[in-house]
Amino acid sequence: MDETLLQSGSAGNLVYQQLKQQIVSLELPPGTALSEKETSLTFHVSRTPVRESFVRLAQEGLLLVLPQRGTRVSLIDPDMVEEARFMREQLEKAVVRLACESFPADKLQEMENNLVMQQESMKQLDGKRMFELDEAFHRILFEGVRKMGTWNVIQQMNAHLNRTRVLWLSLDPHWGNLFEQHREMIQAIRSRNADLAERIMKEHLTLSISNLPVLKQRYPEYFK
């Protein structure tokens, strides 16, 4: 434990990261009851750092703290998910337009490399890897236009969005035309076709949302 502790700086931070990972990956499904005491035992730390992580996760909307009653992993709020998608669409459309104006060559190369790895992951049907690569792909885009603050904001909202993506992956581990869209996006940036790039991005980020009603019917206990 000491090793991972040093990595994340403090026990509180470690617990925070671990819990967040477990929540987003649905290892801790929505609605799961937690408690400071219980969690402190499983992580072999005192209640203080646990409480600290609870506060942070509650602020991100991943935990719901009911004073003197208990703490639960928050249910997925469909409206919240749609809004997260909405925000991400607006911001990424604007970012990809910026990329069409100017984009550093090395970052473009990184995206190409990422694309190759995506292809490999698809062949191997490695969903988890594909997930990470997709995220990295978009991250590079933000790095290229130097809007990392924006990316970080998106990441926070994505905690909710990602839970539905994980859920969907469990039903249909199919990555559709994400890869193809990524490829087209690079092309659009290269040819500085902002309108095209924006259109592709919009489609790209509209895909996931159509699944939401299906998921809500399949896992009603996970939704608000």
Added chain:
Amino acid sequence: MDETLLQSGSAGNLVYQQLKQQIVSLELPPGTALSEKETSLTFHVSRTPVRESFVRLAQEGLLLVLPQRGTRVSLIDPDMVEEARFMREQLEKAVVRLACESFPADKLQEMENNLVMQQESMKQLDGKRMFELDEAFHRILFEGVRKMGTWNVIQQMNAHLNRTRVLWLSLDPHWGNLFEQHREMIQAIRSRNADLAERIMKEHLTLSISNLPVLKQRYPEYFK
């Protein structure tokens, strides 16, 4: 104290809100050194709720916690401010476009009422009141298109943006053509002219940023 405590639910939450208000209003200027102990004394609570608020404020980027060294009110990061403005522009342009598609009549009336109050505040040169009304105006817009989650995200980013607005207000308590733009925006929504509305909004949210270099030169110790 008990009164305000009940209002905000818990001591930790109270300290959080008070500190946040003091930071955004520059009552606690950027760079100010704080400590859990010191703050706990001024608020007459223990270190625990203070620490809780520190964690939350640090996550929002308003505090900078250096382990075993101290805690300071974060300096204003010009890049961060510009990104906050960028995000707000993108999101609010999209929202006002939605408003042009459909907008409830009662919310439109609320905006009209708000506009009247703005006019009064301008006559009385009440900057603080004008500030609040401007914020309320935009809030109503988000309420009308039911994108409150988006509004809340913007509010968090605005903590940084608002510090520069407060600073600017101290140099030049002039509200320029904000009022006129608000008026035109209502007109655009009423006539369902999305392109016009978007253009006005863009101008509206571009104004403030031009002042940033001036502010940085005038108050260099407040900036990164």
Added chain:
DNA sequence: ACTTCCATACTACCATACAAGTATGGCAGA
């Protein structure tokens, strides 16, 4: 059988003590 009440076992919240890292000022020695 049904309702009411209460003991009990939870919960988050808060205060406090201790641990460990860091800045600082003064003192000793060259």
Added chain:
DNA sequence: TCTGCCATACTTGTATGGTAGTATGGAAGT
């Protein structure tokens, strides 16, 4: 005078005991 060391007084991080509010199950009364 200048340099290096060290005691000391900070800082945040962690652990723990106690408090008040809440859910729950069983016993007593109707």
